[in-house]
Amino acid sequence: MTSICFKNSLLLLCFVSLCSSSLVFSLDVDAEILIRVKNAMLDDPNGNLSDWVETTDQNPCKWTGITCDSQNNQSVVSIDLSGFGISGGFPTGFCRIWTLQNLSLADNFFNGTLTYRAVSPCSHLHALILAGNVFVGELPDFLQDFDNLLVLDLSRNNFTGDIPASYGRLQSLKVLCLAANLLSGSIPWFLTNLSELTRLELAYNPFKPSPLPKDIGNLSKLENLFLASTNLNGEIPDSIGKLWSLYNLDLSNNFITGKIPVSISQLKSIEQIELFNNQLYGELPESLSNLTSLLKFDASQNNLTGNLPEKIAAMQLQSLNLNDNHFTGEIPEVLALNPNLSELKIFNNSFTGKLPANLGRYSDLENFDVSTNNFSGELPQYLCHRNKLQTVITFRNRFSGSLPETLSECSSLNYVRIADNELSGPVPIKFWGLHTFLLELSNNKFEGPISPSISGARGLTRLLISGNNFSGKLPAEMCELHEVIEINLGRNQFEGELPSCITELKKLQKLDMQENMFSGEIPSSVGSLRDLTELNLSRNRLCGKIPPGLGNLPVLTCLDLSDNLLIGEIPMELTKLKLNEFNVSDNRLYGKVPSIFTNALYLPSLLGNPDLCSPDFKPLPPCSKPEPATLYTVAILAICVLIFVGSLIWFFKAKTLFVRKPKPPYKVTAFQRVGFTEEDIFPLLTKQNLIGSGGSGQVYKVTLKTGQIVAVKRLRGGTQKPETESAFRSEVETLGRVRHGNIVKLLMCCSGEEFRILAYEYMVNGSLGDVLHGEKGGGLLNWPRRFAVALGAAQGLAYLHHDCVPPIVHRDVKSNNILLDEQMRPKVADFGLAKTLQSEVGESDVAMSRIAGSYGYIAPEYAYTLKVTEKSDVYSFGVVLMELITGKRPIDSCFGENKDIVKWVTEATLSSLPEQASENDSGTCCTGDHLKEIIDPKMDQSTCNFEEIEKVLNVALLCTSAFPINRPSMRRVVELLKDQKFARPKYDAYENC
Incomplete structure (x- = not known):
């Protein structure tokens, strides 16, 4: 018996030893595969895989990005290299690890095409995640043996063409994410056969216009349906109501027509419905109130009509967005009883009556916009009851009464626009000192002085209070608003002298004080406001002489000093200005008028000054006796x-x-x-x-x-x-x-x-393109001048996008359309393709049936949607910034095959990003030595501020993001260029997949 037990024990020991040896051998093979792939196929500039090295007792389970099975830790089951800054072709060799289940290479720089031959060894995978890379060509086929595949994420690449039919046969698939590519076929019906799907995300692709598949209801396990910006048309099929597990439905930014189907009220698990920017019409189905889980509902920018049903107003929504429709009637009082309401946006409708008095009393209201309606009565006094309110926008209504005292205690408030109403009385003292960055009270009936407490609004950028009955002297505390760029106090009853310290507001661009009772002299130091573009002091009681320093303002284009008590001659220094508007009429000026102003077009601007003269401009009296x-x-x-x-x-x-x-x-x-x-x-x-x-x-x-x-x-x-x-x-x-x-x-x-x-x-120095790429490069051999060109051009485009009404999109931003004057100051030119955003709303497809712009500058989404947005200009401007840094044209053979300047610069710089960077991290995206490899060799290196060049480079990378949603506005571009602290943007803000 003892002999038998000994033999059995010996056999068991041999078996265990054999299994252990087998497992160790397996890990050795896995380690060898990993090292071979790293050395042969991967470029790891940040050294994130530095611990992948061959040793005597190597254990890949301890290597970066490697996960082994949880039971015995003896086999590799997952490789996750997301966000490591790695580049190369698809590393198909990883799939030779037969125990591998999950492969994630997201947010790197893997490139090239992805063929069936490359992915076929990966048929045993459960998850393949390649999002956020630069793969091109058609989507790979998954023809057979991919029975175990549960997650397929190829989003945020540059794949083109159709979705292969083989995707309809991945019966185990739970997640299919192809969003943010360049797919141009139709959304295929066969995807509705994938009955196990929980996430279907195809958003931001230029698919052919087609309706949502009518059998979409077959995907009964679907939880997230993300189809924004996919050129959907037709009506929403009734089968949508069968998606009982759905918690997010996003069909926004499409061309969907018809009414909101009643069947949508059967989505018992739904939490968010996004239908904005479509062509839906009719009334809101009252049955939407059955959706007890719904938290966010956005049906803005459609053609919806009717009232806001009381049952829908009583829902426990966190956000309700119905703006830009045709709704009428009053807002039900029950809306104010919702304890969850944090965002209410119902602007640009035809609502009437009074707002519910208790709005904000029972919820953490943060964003409130009811502008451009026909509301009347007083503003609700509880809007900031929970002290969470950030924005109040009520302009273009008929609100009356005084400004609620409770708003003056609202420390969270940072954006106020309540212009064009009938509000009256004094503004509460504490309200002036709130930490707002925009305060617009124009065209009401407010009265009283500006409180000295305004000094507390240190971040204020725009103070717009024209068209009221404000009075008294301007407090000196206004001079502490060092961030302000626009002040409009026109058409009030202010009096006293202009505070001389107002010239300390170095960022001021627009100053309008017309139609008041200001007296005294114009401060002689006004010439220090170097960013000033508009100055209007007309219709006051100002006296003294016109300060010659006004002629030193480099960007002043509008000057109106009319209807005052000014004396003396028109300073010759004003002839240096390039004015679009000039008016000194109805003063007490005398002497010879500078010759530049002696023509018929300037005559109305000079009248009312009887003692002005000109030797050869007949409407004015001669300055000397006539000849015999x-x-x-x-x-x-x-x-x-x-x-x-x-x-x-x-x-x-x-x-x-x-x-x-x-x-x-x-x-x-x-x-x-x-x-x-x-x-x-x-x-x-x-x-x-x-x-x-x-x-x-x-x-x-x-x-x-x-x-x-x-x-x-x-x-x-x-x-x-x-x-x-x-x-x-x-x-x-x-x-x-x-x-x-x-x-x-x-x-x-x-x-x-x-x-x-x-x-x-006439612009003496021609175009920026000529200077950079022609024979005129001598004018821009130092970096400070190039930076000044970048900032000036950005300010011009920001003016078009944000200060023009309606906004203007240039559509052909390029270096050849940025001209340079004798002082190398940039001016945006050639508006032959420009469009106003307002006019585009009603334009036919014929008007936009061709791609406008220049090769190398065209934003990727514009090329396939033909939709005009300001973000297409932002992309083109980003290309111009890259030209300024590199001195290269947008298309150059030196970049390599199928590459433009955007791809070349991106690959050359972002490969050295740090492994991790927080949003506030001030680290650099590349070293000074690395920058020297891409900056224009013609530039004088001694003038190169590499920190500033890096900042401009990062702005360029933001501007040329593949996704319009990630690009900053031109106003933000100007701020970033001016910001001394800006170093690196937060990349890949797109996180839907």
């Missing part, structure tokens, strides 16, 4: 002869130029005060003056007889050529109304039956 009659007669005769000879010269030259003389009448429009006419221009449009020629026409440098130089663009064709007419109208309608120091000035236009002519201010 004989000499006077001789002079008149000489002038007549000159006019006659000049007319003959013009006639023959114009006849040669136009072949057939333009048939009058032709239309002339002047947008600035100019000292020339179209007759002065026509004879000079000759071959000798031609300085440029393109697809739309020719550009001439014209030196007028006055010595003034202008640039004249002559467009090819006339009314018979639609594209010429479109470009001409776009230039005229855009540049004719914009005024900014970084936007080129359109001086005049002339249109006849067979020609279109535009005259601009």
Whole structure:
């Protein structure tokens, strides 16, 4: 018996030893595979895989990114290298580890195509996650043996084409995420066969317009359906109501029509419904109130009508967004009883009546926007009862009464817009000192003074209180608002002297104090406001002389000092300004008017000053005694002869130029005060003056007889050529109304039956593209000048996007359309493709049936959606920033095959990102040595501030993000360029998958 037991024990010991040896051998093989793949296929610039090394007792279970089974820790089951900054092709060798179940390579720089041959060894995987890389080409097929695959995430890459039919046969699949690619086929019906799916995320792809598959209800286990921006059309199918497990439904930013189906009220697990920016119509189904789990409902930007049903208002929603529809009627009182309500946005509708008095009393209300409706009565006094309120937006209603005292205790409030109402009484003292960054009270009936407590609003950027009955003197504490960029106090009853310390507000861009009772002199130090673009002090009681320092303001374009008590001469220093608006009328000025202002267009701006004079501008009295009659007669005769000879010269030259003389009448429009006419221009449009020629026409440098130089663009064709007419109208309608120091000035236009002519201010140094890539590089050999160009151009675009009403999208931002004056100051030009966002809403598909822009600058989403947004300009501007840094053109053979400057710069810089970086981390994205490899070698290295170059580079990378949602606004771009602390953005903010 003992012998038998000994034999059995010996056999058991041998078996255990054999198994242990087998497991150790297996780990050795896995380690060998991992090291081989690392060395042969991966580029690990940050050294995150430095512990993947061959040793005598190697155990890959302890290596970075490796997870082994939890029972005996003797086999590799997971490889997770997410966010390591690794590049290379798809490492198919990892899949030779037969125990591997999960492979995640998300948020790296893996590239190339992904074929079936590459993925076929991975058929035993449970999860394959490749999101956030730069794979291209068509999606890989999964033809057979992928029975175990549960999670497939290929989102945020550059895959194109159709979704392969093989995806419809992955019967075990629970998660399919293909969002944010360039897929262009239709959303296939066969995906509704994947009955185990819990997540289907296809958003942000340029699919062919098609309806949501009618059998979508077959996916009864679906929890997340994310189909935003996928070109869906047609109606929402009734089968949507069968998705009983669904908690998130996002069909936003599509072209869905019809009514919201009643069946949607059967989604018993739903927590969030996003239907905004579609073409839905009809009323809200009252049965939505059955959705007891619903927390967020957004049906904004549709064509919905009717009232807000009381049952829906009584739901326990956290956010209710119904803005930009056609709703009418009153808001039910029961809405205020919701204890969960934190966001209410119902602006741009036709709601009427009073708001529920208890709004905010029982919930943590944070965002409140009821603007542009027909509400009346008082503002609810409990809006900030829980002290969580951040935004109050009520403009364009008929609210009356006083500002609630409770708002003055609202320490959380940072954004206030309550303009264009009938509110009255004094503003509470503490309200002035709230930590808001925008305070807009314009066009109400407020009264009383500005409280000195305004000094507490240190972060205030815009103070807009025009059109009220405010009075008293301006408190000196206003001078402590060092972040303010716009102050508008116009049309009030302020009095006293202008505080001299106001010139300490160095970021101030717009100052409007018109129609008050200010007295005293204009501070002589006003010339220190270097960012000032608009100054309006008209209709006050200001006295003294016009400060010559005004002529030193580099970007001042609008100056109105009319209807005051100013004396003295018009300073010659003002002739240095490039003003779009100038008015000194109705003062007590005297002396000789500078010659630049002596033409008919400036005459209304000079009237009301009886003692102003000019020797040769007849509407004004002469400054000296007239010559004797004989000499006077001789002079008149000489002038007549000159006019006659000049007319003959013009006639023959114009006849040669136009072949057939333009048939009058032709239309002339002047947008600035100019000292020339179209007759002065026509004879000079000759071959000798031609300085440029393109697809739309020719550009001439014209030196007028006055010595003034202008640039004249002559467009090819006339009314018979639609594209010429479109470009001409776009230039005229855009540049004719914009005024900014970084936007080129359109001086005049002339249109006849067979020609279109535009005259601009002449930019001595040509375009930024010429300077960077041509023979004029000597003007931008130092970095500070390039940075100044970047900032100025950004300010011009920010003006178009944020300060113009309606906003303007340029659509052809590029270095050749940024011109440089004699001081290398940039001005955005060529608005032939520009569009106003407002006009796009009603435009037909024909108007947008072609891609506008220039190759290398076009944002990826614009190329396939043809939708005009300001974010397409942001992308193009990011390309310009990369040009400024590298000195290279957007498309260059040195980048390699199928690469443009964006891909080249991205690969060259982001590969050295630190492993982890918090949002507030000030670490750099690349070292100074690394930067030297990409910056323009023509630049003087001694002038290169590498920290600043890095900042601009990071802004460029943000601007050229593949996803528009991740790109900053142009206003934010300006802030980032100015921000001394900005170092690195938070990458990959897109986290839907």
